[in-house]
Amino acid sequence: MTTDPTQVFRPGLLQGQVALITGGGTGIGFGIAELLAELGAHVVLASRKPEHLDPSVQSLLRRGWKASAVPVDVRDVEAVRAMVATVKAEQGRIDLLVNNAAGNFYVPSAEMSPNAWRSVLEIDLFGTFFCTQAVFPVMKEQGGGRVVSTSMTLHYRGWPLMAHATAAKAGIDALTRTLAVEWAPHNILVNAIAPGPIPTEGVRKAFAPPANSGVADVFAETEKKLDAHARRTIPLGRMGTPRDIANMVAFLASPAGDWITGGIFVIDGGEWLAKSAGWGTS
Numbered sequence: 001m002t003t004d005p006t007q008v009f010r011p012g013l014l015q016g017q018v019a020l021i022t023g024g025g026t027g028i029g030f031g032i033a034e035l036l037a038e039l040g041a042h043v044v045l046a047s048r049k050p051e052h053l054d055p056s057v058q059s060l061l062r063r064g065w066k067a068s069a070v071p072v073d074v075r076d077v078e079a080v081r082a083m084v085a086t087v088k089a090e091q092g093r094i095d096l097l098v099n100n101a102a103g104n105f106y107v108p109s110a111e112m113s114p115n116a117w118r119s120v121l122e123i124d125l126f127g128t129f130f131c132t133q134a135v136f137p138v139m140k141e142q143g144g145g146r147v148v149s150t151s152m153t154l155h156y157r158g159w160p161l162m163a164h165a166t167a168a169k170a171g172i173d174a175l176t177r178t179l180a181v182e183w184a185p186h187n188i189l190v191n192a193i194a195p196g197p198i199p200t201e202g203v204r205k206a207f208a209p210p211a212n213s214g215v216a217d218v219f220a221e222t223e224k225k226l227d228a229h230a231r232r233t234i235p236l237g238r239m240g241t242p243r244d245i246a247n248m249v250a251f252l253a254s255p256a257g258d259w260i261t262g263g264i265f266v267i268d269g270g271e272w273l274a275k276s277a278g279w280g281t282s
């Protein structure tokens with residue numbers, strides 16, 4: 001049975017909530033913003049790039065939903081604190097933080113510059129921590145809140161040419177479990193999502209692997225044979241979409257998520273398990 005994934009949740013489910021989404025102007029982040037806004041939340045899109053934010057906010061407003069934007073570089077702790085202060089001042093509360101901002105690229109570990117290592121760790125791991133720490137006092141004061149951070153599955157088995165990103169995402173998993181326990185007394189629920197291959201435009205651009213790297217790159221291959229590749233390597237037979245990820249975020253933000261904390265939810269059509277078992281590789 002196939003269900004229309006746009007019709008899963010009841011209208012108005014997230015009415016009254018304020019959701020802050022880093023990297024919310026494009027790709028998966030924007031997909032999450034669209035669903036949360038459709039369900040009644042006010043979504044605040046945060047990004048380094050105003051050229052990503054303005055059209056995205058306009059696109060949400062045109063559909064009659066509630067949205068605004070705030071610029072931020074999540075690596076800059078002062079900018080992160082200013083972002084949270086702005087959202088609190090403008091919206092009065094923050095019910096949900098989605099740590100979606102990420103930056104990754106393929107690079108051989110032996111050649112990775114200190115700055116390359118630092119850049120990805122600072123965006124993915126430090127940024128997630130800075131944003132999460134910054135919303136803590138707001139959520140504590142209002143009696144609770146939810147954090148959903150974006151992890152991945154590539155560090156479960158190791159992923160050549162991505163030492164920085166795999167290390168950062170492993171850190172996000174650890175942070176998620178630690179904060180879930182530490183902040184449960186404040187009714188702050190901390191979870192993570194681990195998306196499988198979601199061939200958004202940004203990912204397609206970002207992941208042209210180095211020539212002759214010897215690494216089978218799922219996104220490069222998808223450019224050639226997206227559907228055939230998905231049927232062969234993903235047990236559920238297709239690439240993911242931003243909506244697949246957004247549905248889990250909406251679930252966690254809803255009352256259905258009231259007793260869920262410290263979870264790391266793999267949403268990948270079975271891809272990483274299958275790959276570990278060698279499924280679809282012959």
Ligand code: HXC
Pocket residue numbers: 102103104105106107113114115116117119120123152202203206207
């Ligand atoms: C080697 C690279 C590099 C590359 C950057 N660097 N790109 N090294 N190969 N392809 C090095 C630079 O040389 C520099 O080091 C350092 O990294 C910082 O680069 P800057 O360009 O100065 O940094 P900045 O402008 O801040 O850009 C940050 C970024 C960029 C991470 C490098 O890629 C970015 O902002 N990306 C955001 C978009 C993105 O990546 N989205 C993908 C998310 S999807 P030196 O030593 O020269 O100063 C996702 C899914 C993962 O995460 C799925 C994987 C299969």
